[in-house]
Amino acid sequence: MPQIVSWIPVPRGSDFSIYNLPYGAFRRGNAQHLGIAIGEKILDLHALASAGLLDDICDRSVFLAPVLNPFLALGRDVWKKTRLRIAALLRTDDAADGRLRELDAERFFVEQRVTQMAVPMKVGDYVDFYASLEHATNLGKLFRPNGDPLLPNWRHIPIGYHGRSSTIVIDGTPIVRPKGQRKPPQSDVPVFGPTTKLDIELEIGFVTGPGNALGESIPTSKARDHIFGLVLVNDWSARDIQAWEYQPLGPFLGKSFATTISPWIVTLDALEPFATAGPRQDPYPLEYLRTHDRWAIDIALAVDLQTRRMRERGIAPQTISRTNYKEMYWNMAQQLAHVTINGTKTRPGDLYASGTISGSTPDSYGSFIELTWNGERPIALPGGDERRFLEDGDTVALRGWCEVGEFRVGFGHATGTIQPAN
Amino acid sequence: MPQIVSWIPVPRGSDFSIYNLPYGAFRRGNAQHLGIAIGEKILDLHALASAGLLDDICDRSVFLAPVLNPFLALGRDVWKKTRLRIAALLRTDDAADGRLRELDAERFFVEQRVTQMAVPMKVGDYVDFYASLEHATNLGKLFRPNGDPLLPNWRHIPIGYHGRSSTIVIDGTPIVRPKGQRKPPQSDVPVFGPTTKLDIELEIGFVTGPGNALGESIPTSKARDHIFGLVLVNDWSARDIQAWEYQPLGPFLGKSFATTISPWIVTLDALEPFATAGPRQDPYPLEYLRTHDRWAIDIALAVDLQTRRMRERGIAPQTISRTNYKEMYWNMAQQLAHVTINGTKTRPGDLYASGTISGSTPDSYGSFIELTWNGERPIALPGGDERRFLEDGDTVALRGWCEVGEFRVGFGHATGTIQPAN
Numbered sequence: 071m072p073q074i075v076s077w078i079p080v081p082r083g084s085d086f087s088i089y090n091l092p093y094g095a096f097r098r099g100n101a102q103h104l105g106i107a108i109g110e111k112i113l114d115l116h117a118l119a120s121a122g123l124l125d126d127i128c129d130r131s132v133f134l135a136p137v138l139n140p141f142l143a144l145g146r147d148v149w150k151k152t153r154l155r156i157a158a159l160l161r162t163d164d165a166a167d168g169r170l171r172e173l174d175a176e177r178f179f180v181e182q183r184v185t186q187m188a189v190p191m192k193v194g195d196y197v198d199f200y201a202s203l204e205h206a207t208n209l210g211k212l213f214r215p216n217g218d219p220l221l222p223n224w225r226h227i228p229i230g231y232h233g234r235s236s237t238i239v240i241d242g243t244p245i246v247r248p249k250g251q252r253k254p255p256q257s258d259v260p261v262f263g264p265t266t267k268l269d270i271e272l273e274i275g276f277v278t279g280p281g282n283a284l285g286e287s288i289p290t291s292k293a294r295d296h297i298f299g300l301v302l303v304n305d306w307s308a309r310d311i312q313a314w315e316y317q318p319l320g321p322f323l324g325k326s327f328a329t330t331i332s333p334w335i336v337t338l339d340a341l342e343p344f345a346t347a348g349p350r351q352d353p354y355p356l357e358y359l360r361t362h363d364r365w366a367i368d369i370a371l372a373v374d375l376q377t378r379r380m381r382e383r384g385i386a387p388q389t390i391s392r393t394n395y396k397e398m399y400w401n402m403a404q405q406l407a408h409v410t411i412n413g414t415k416t417r418p419g420d421l422y423a424s425g426t427i428s429g430s431t432p433d434s435y436g437s438f439i440e441l442t443w444n445g446e447r448p449i450a451l452p453g454g455d456e457r458r459f460l461e462d463g464d465t466v467a468l469r470g471w472c473e474v475g476e477f478r479v480g481f482g483h484a485t486g487t488i489q490p491a492n
Numbered sequence: 493m494p495q496i497v498s499w500i501p502v503p504r505g506s507d508f509s510i511y512n513l514p515y516g517a518f519r520r521g522n523a524q525h526l527g528i529a530i531g532e533k534i535l536d537l538h539a540l541a542s543a544g545l546l547d548d549i550c551d552r553s554v555f556l557a558p559v560l561n562p563f564l565a566l567g568r569d570v571w572k573k574t575r576l577r578i579a580a581l582l583r584t585d586d587a588a589d590g591r592l593r594e595l596d597a598e599r600f601f602v603e604q605r606v607t608q609m610a611v612p613m614k615v616g617d618y619v620d621f622y623a624s625l626e627h628a629t630n631l632g633k634l635f636r637p638n639g640d641p642l643l644p645n646w647r648h649i650p651i652g653y654h655g656r657s658s659t660i661v662i663d664g665t666p667i668v669r670p671k672g673q674r675k676p677p678q679s680d681v682p683v684f685g686p687t688t689k690l691d692i693e694l695e696i697g698f699v700t701g702p703g704n705a706l707g708e709s710i711p712t713s714k715a716r717d718h719i720f721g722l723v724l725v726n727d728w729s730a731r732d733i734q735a736w737e738y739q740p741l742g743p744f745l746g747k748s749f750a751t752t753i754s755p756w757i758v759t760l761d762a763l764e765p766f767a768t769a770g771p772r773q774d775p776y777p778l779e780y781l782r783t784h785d786r787w788a789i790d791i792a793l794a795v796d797l798q799t800r801r802m803r804e805r806g807i808a809p810q811t812i813s814r815t816n817y818k819e820m821y822w823n824m825a826q827q828l829a830h831v832t833i834n835g836t837k838t839r840p841g842d843l844y845a846s847g848t849i850s851g852s853t854p855d856s857y858g859s860f861i862e863l864t865w866n867g868e869r870p871i872a873l874p875g876g877d878e879r880r881f882l883e884d885g886d887t888v889a890l891r892g893w894c895e896v897g898e899f900r901v902g903f904g905h906a907t908g909t910i911q912p913a914n
Contacts, residue, residue, distance in 0.1 A: 226682050231741040232654035236837040246707040248834035260648050262778050285668040319653040320742020327834040356684050412670035412749040415658040
């Protein structure tokens, strides 16, 4: 790949090289603007559109909106044209469009460091899948110790459920420890109080574009037209509440209190160079679930934990898990085809999360309940703390990135700090 | 109760007496207007607000919006003031406000008969509960024949799950038979095709007002400030798809393809005279779920079925089930308190459905799977048809009403006709 250089400096190791150009939303004055991350800055799409530099792509109002939904609705041709234009405005070589560089840069850029980000789309429906064979097997062993860990439907269906869209929050939002019912094993009746098993789920979610009409479906071969990009997702979970409530209708209050996403939607176009073949599926799926393109993506993932004590003593966050998105059994195209095979409508800005991404070794599990085996094997941390589940004051950061040599496309992070129950 | 009379004629037996005054949304020209049903007419709130007759209640823009969400957000004081004003404008006695009557009525009223209705609120999150003891017991017997039909959590938790908000449709919308995976008992592997067990669920849903902030809760004692009104809900279900997919994360594609609501939101204020004590709860619920007010409502319910053959032969729809909302085990205040006890945010316009409303006798069940006991006992219909589940061309109408003598407050209907699979 020929090297492309931006006239905006991109530090070595930055997630936001010119190959990335992810979309987000940020506060500017009293307004919410759309923007694109480049190096340590944000290119303000509102300012860019106001200056007329995007007028030939689509109606200017699309880029003046506070959320990406109107842009998402326009589809892949407009996404591609916009990506090419932004790259041209930022690059320095013969393919450069010099117009932006000749204008007053102050108007067009803000520093990420001092900017407050926001959820960049209005989420209509939020679906959470269960696509990791290793995670589904581990949870089956923990939640149903007397049965077959993997239920008979799992290898035939991308199992999923609808989550709560009102509690999707942006990176950095404090997470208040939820209260609820749980039934301790030694008790005959449920008790009420703050969860004692607060957990994370390390996931990747995809954000949809135009979508389908009610009664129609999106075949796997058309999924690319409807998947705009990906974010990191932390599906915070209260395991004791979940265990007591989840039968027969699935997770509800054990999950609904908060879901954190990373601020930058990394486009499928930016991730294309990291596409790879997914795991072999056995049995071969039903026809509507078959995919022939390479839908797995080689995204390295890490979970960092810093307790209050570590923070107070100046001890850096500790990476407690490393895994990769490419091993997920069910891919995005299969998930979208499955959701819509019954005629269910998808809308621009819907969020479809992967489910916990766990690898095959204990240091690659994407949740505390797996990492500590439901608290049996606590994680020892520098400074003397140990953790079975999350405690108040703990900060968790999910990170994700694709990298080949100096060519890097990253997701930034999805972070949250636990606050005591109200 | 002193009798109040409207100068708009209300036929005997109408659901939309002056005691009701339910809110809906309808097409007028190229726009969507909010309105209130009275007799066989709709009072156009857009026209009323434009004429300045609501200006002292709140900002005019609230009533010029195409959906109720801004009005729902304003809360109970504004709801009450508006209800009093509308009643005053329509009544004939000494408490009447004569201003509307003096104006040109053509501008303010349209005929329901010729008007297309729309879903009157933008639904953020849609939750479906499982609040009937009889229904939960029946489904437990049918789906888990070898276990205890009622799971241990059911009498402690208002069990529920998140449904699909994108497929909430208005009365009259055709229902396309969904396709999907099912695993016939005699088959080792799943098969793909149109559902063979298309069903209804007779439910009542409540629509929320202002709602709570993230991390806070709505106690049962404050639920009345956040529940605006009720609609009929048909939670269409594909039982074969549901049975194969629902473990361990709950119903998904077996339910997500469509949910029909009735067009008119009947307010809690209009239903107040029909409030009654609910069933005794044993065991006594945990403190956050206790209610002291009368939260059950005496709403008579009916399910009408007309097959294509019946329609072609001029045979009227047949009532196949009659039941009542007042017997539901868990009430609305408990449901809202439960949803928010973990800090989950509710927003104006959220929809919370009751779950299937089944009585204790086989003619009072709210779904075909119960009425026909999973197809074992087909329903015989006039004209010679019989039904185990729904067939293409069948029309189902849910109806609901409260009545004491000539004092009637009704819901209209939630109707859908089955179209063949695409």
